[in-house]
Amino acid sequence: MEYVLQTEGLSKRYGSIRAVDNLVLQVPKGAVFGILGPNGSGKSTTLGMILGITNPDKGQYSWFGELQAHEARRRIGALLEQPNFYGYLSAFDNLRLVAAIKGKGRDKIKETLTLVGLGTRMHSAFKTYSTGMKQRLALASTLLNDPEVIVLDEPTNGMDPKGIIEIRDLIKSLGASGKTVILASHLLDEVEKVCTHVAVMKQGQLLETRALGGQTETVYRYLVAASDSQGLRALIDTTSDISLLEAAENQLLISTTMQGEEVNQFFHQKGFTLSQLVPRKKTLEDQFLEITGDHA
């Protein structure tokens, strides 16, 4: 497999806190790669290191194989936290600067600004823009050079629902067009909706990396109920292929490798008529909590 980014033992300490600890990441080309973790888990520090603004204490990273780091960054579009532009310069001039650094996209400034809806205001000073317009300029700047890799840090933070949907659609379409997207988020829902791969971080450590969707889920979950709740529970406790996850009221949450029909058949054979059999998809949240060990 071809990787656009590889890190080896990347570490960063702030005083006694290990912000990122011995991080090993491999981002495959064309992936929409989510870095998921609660606030303070080291996501932003990680992005800071791979984008050259934070010096790692230990370890290394490489983009596109062996390329010099700053030259590699010209092929990346990154959007971190709030937009950073010169307040007294217009959107047009700010992007002229970006194009000069990237060595690309000088002829696309007007086009890109029109695309993000700043066409009519491109010659006004940046400081006169509303928050939304500033964010759109940042987006224009990120996409200006037609980057091969897009890095986003909490891209929907502080956005209204319409903006959130637009950003998610954008990420999906970038992914569909073969670009690699690296996305840091604390929102499980967001990662689950747009990502093909997820790396879970907690307290600076990488807990797990996995591909999302597809056939990775071999354990199913069901919510079951029967009139003889006690008996049902006893049966479940003695069956090796079924484990009880939760018992609430008369409903039992179980996990098993059996498919829905097999479950129904199994209980029927044992003399239980299920009054309820609801498949429950194992959400990323469950996976996340399982992985981070915060779940009973």
Place this chain on the structure above:
Amino acid sequence: MRNLLYIEWIKYSRYRTMNVILGGYVLLLSLIFVSFTELSFGPFELFSKEAFRFPYVWQNVAFLSKFLNLYLCIAVIFMVTNEFSYRTLRQQVIDGLSRKQIILSKSYVVLLLSLASTLMVFVIGVIMGLINSNVVSLSLFTARLDFVVAHFIHAFTLMSLAMLFSFLLKRNGLTVILFLTYAVFGEAIIRNTLPGDFTLYFPVKILTNLNEYPSIEAFENELQLGKDHVPVLNAAVGLGYGLIFQWASYWKVLKSDL
């Protein structure tokens, strides 16, 4: 180099503070010499027409001009601290500049400002010299021309110190106050509290002694305060300081998180 200067040009060609400071510099520098050709008052009576003859003109124009180098230093401070207040250094590294290029782009601007200022001093010297000299010859023209080079070293090293202050302190107001304090009288106070000759090697002192007093040899009373040439030691050490300040700025940016 061209691309880095082009990037700096985009940033500052429309930055009003910068334009005001640099415009003010050009205006003040010109005005000083307009005023000296017309007027003679107060302590500046020393600068009679005689003082602006070849070859003394170089020394005296450079002496009067060097105080305005502080103006250029303030321009440099705004140029660098601006990047921190807009968080744009960080953005430019993300966009694809290396930390070395970040420093180089500022070094080039400092170098360019030093050269431009030196060129101005040279041109003013030529004009003043031609107006005031009765006799012009090549040997009179080139004697003491080294004081123009000294002006370059003074401008470059002082601006490099301002640049280092800016990268260390990051905030414009604080940097301006601390830099001016140090350059105008802070270092002198420190020097006075320390014993020994080594205080002569402090950066501001080294620069001051490049062209310590104006030359008034041309006066009838024959006071000989002005030196015939720029002290070579001061020129070498002064330039060395400039390079050290540049290098220290680079080191600071290289080692810190942006």
